[in-house]
Amino acid sequence: MSNLIKLFTTVLLLVTAISFAQQRPEAKKIKISGKIFEKGTDFPLEYATVVFENANKQGALSGSVTDMNGEFSFEVNAGTYNVRFEYISFKTVEIKNRTFSEDTNFGTLFLEADIAQLEGVELIAERSTVEIKLDKRVYNVGKDMMVKGGTVSDVLDNVPSVTVDAEGNVALRGNENVKILIDGRPSGLAGLNIADALKLLPADAVEKVEVITNPSARYDAEGGGGIINIVLRKGKANGLNGSIILSAGDPETYGVSSSINKKSDTYNLFSNFGYNYRNNPGNSLTDAEYFNPDGTTSQFINERRTNNRLREGYNMNFGIDLNLTESLTWTNALTFRENRGHNPNNVFFYNFDALKNPTFVRNRLNDERSEDFSIEYASNFVKKFKKDDHVLTLDIAVSSNRDNENSVITDQVIGDPTTLFSETTLNNQKQQRNLIQSDYVLPIGKDSRFEAGYRGSFLESLTEFEIQPASPYSNTLEYNEYVNALYMQYGSKINKFSYFFGLRFEDSNIDVNSFTSNSFNNKKYNNLFPSATLNYEFSESSSMSLSYSKRINRPRGRFLNPFSSYSSNINIFQGNPDLDPSLTDAIDLGYLKRWDKLTFNTSAYINITNDSFQFIRKESGLFVNGVPVIVSTPINLANEYRAGFEFNLNYTPYKWWRLNGNFNFFRNETQGTFTYLNYLDEVVTQNFDNVALTWFARINSKVTLPYKIDWQANATYNAPQTNAQGRSLGVASMNMAFSKDVLKDKGTIALNVSDLFNSRKRIMETNIPNIVNSYSEMQWRERQIMLSFTYRFNRQKNERDRQPRRDDNGGDGDFMG
Structure with a gap:
């Protein structure tokens, strides 16, 4: 130190x-x-x-x-x-x-x-797994043994302020309205469902993750909760060098990935390859009590489900940086990703009468298979002028994504062959995304800077869902989104005080067309998104900031698709094609303090959201063997008020021991009512006024043991949280890993256990008056043990990045340091 x-x-x-x-x-x-x-x-x-x-x-x-x-x-x-x-x-x-x-x-x-x-310097050069800055956190994936052989979902679940639930949904400080970028831009590789895409991308392809809780105007205005930027690996050392990682685990999982690059004074060739096979068994249960209209119990159904999510896929990335002149660089990259999946989803429904006497058992097997393929081409020009930080950039990206799923569903009452019923489903999705953006940064004087830029994002997607025999849930949905944006911002520094003011304009033209139901929705709107950041440095090691930004969250994918899930025919998820975007005003007050061994960052924040998305459950009017079909769907509620505080810290008490921790407490208040007609043509009004208090905490410890064995452990706790129709229960989980360098530090052996106590679940209690009370547990993936071996050639273990990072929209890093 x-x-x-x-x-x-x-x-x-x-x-x-x-x-x-x-x-x-x-x-x-x-x-x-x-x-x-x-x-x-x-x-x-x-x-x-x-x-x-x-x-x-x-x-x-x-x-x-x-x-x-x-x-x-x-x-x-x-x-x-x-x-x-x-x-x-x-x-x-x-x-x-x-x-x-x-x-x-x-x-x-x-x-x-x-x-x-070497012993002491290794710790310094390696730095912390988490780097804390005033306006963001940077999580260095390569330093984290926990995610070896895992996926990007595993990576994000270790990032401070970020949580990933049992279904893979990502939240930042408890807010799921978060924008996820790959290499600083919306990526077609993520397809239509970002949660599913993150489960497929290998963790070994990721270099670091940047968390920006209150972005400035130069960033995309999407994401009311903030931005998460996933930066993929790219070699930067001169000569031919690289690494290869082999991994195997239980449940049956194995993979191989490599990162190879060749660099000279005039070019840099870089590449990443990966192959993986993963078995992610999961399970869920739902115990439900159904009521008659008069409030008396009609029956009980206990639902038990098992999943075997088998995935096999590869990813490839090729690229080249060309130094055309001393001041002009041209980068081209081509990325492929293909995955095949097999997910036999087996559900047993144990039926009981009102007195809890067994009546019959029904089995529903959904044998699902999927194929998805993505390809993306990206080109980037960087022109540097004579003055430092005077830069003009141009980015172009074109991507295509295809995701096809088909299922054969068999359903019957056990012991009664006459009840056998069979269905097939097809769910084919395709997406085309084109992106162009240009950014200009002009330093003015010694301590001022002006920035301006344009971004055009053009997305077209088509989802075809079909059930045979004919079903009311079949649907063809077209979603087209065209967004043009302009921004400018100016910042300066006066002694210890600095400021940054920005304004972003976005023009949106969105089509949501359901061809099956002849429902055509066009939404045209434009918005101004101001942002402001004030910063004061008390000393070199202590500073405070106050920031404001306006954000937008546009509904997409499963939120809009009238039908996207059919694994259970009595608990249905349906999207809402008439959803409107929600707008958020975000205010953040942050304080950063550094000591020799400790870095401490805390912030208090307020998010006020209009037309926020909330999920409601209601009866559909349909019945299966006398059981009412319950539909879950998102709607726009009037207002959501979210306020909280969090702190993050890095602490190195000794050279051989490093700690980092994150704590977040927040209050979430919703206000709104929902009215609909039930199957009896009765008006039903649901009051969604609700106040929820909850918190989560994560601590990570890394210790260097004798014989240079590294031991890493982290623990996470998500506290209970109430909502308008029930509550989620508290969940604790823990991960652990060991690693040892071998072959004169050219190789590393790592053993990690994800969800050590097999306790990571989503546990919910739901209460819909006079309809149903239910208790459910959902475990997306059971405990996993992974063993990996990394070999590096012509590359040092702790080799630094040898090239400045470029922020989203062309910035070269933090303003004023």
């Missing part, structure tokens, strides 16, 4: 000294240049430090840091200096009392790894 502090202090002094030196033009300026490489590998060392300390004035520093090619170049006043060439975990090269009177090129210097510091 002391080495890291020393580096940061040195860089700070360099910046101060350079700024001061720029105010003294009368001194003779000379140019200092050269390269710094690693001895033995000839890899360039990015961010290596060159320090020029005036030999006649102690503490007067000049210098620079190396770029991604290991090169440095800067100006100093002619004079006598003590020179140091430094890099964390490498031996420092020093030159004492050397006089420099003219331009000097040091050529190529080679720094040698300091073996005596």
